[in-house]
Amino acid sequence: MLPFPCVHTRQMHSDVKKPRSLNSAFGVNQTVNFTKEIEMITALVQFKLPQPLSREKACEIFSSTAPKYREIHGLIRKYYVLSQDGGTAGGVYLWNSQEDAKHLYTDEWKKFILDKYGALPSVTYFESPVIVDNAIGEIVTDG
16 A cells, blocks of 8 residues: 555546456456546656765655655655665656746755855746556556
């Protein structure tokens, strides 16, 4: 069970749900829900750390900032990430829209990242037309 609610099912799903059988190339035969969605985007935030972080230290720092993201408008989910060598950190954010994302990634937010981690972040946007969510047993689409 996830330690947080699956917010996107409440915020984003339309009332159109059609169960279909999925016969995948992986040999899996299951029923999934395909749901008509609004356009979603994923933002990949990365920054090179001045000193590598241990997983334990990263968890401590990430946990201290996580509550700041609970009430961000349009943010569906955020994953904190740390490279295996501890030299790069960042986040993977799933958003309702790029417009919502841009409200977060301001100069003030970049300064917060710089002050907290000692590095300026880069932000790359990706279209997210299909999301497989095994935790809730859905494939979420935006088209």
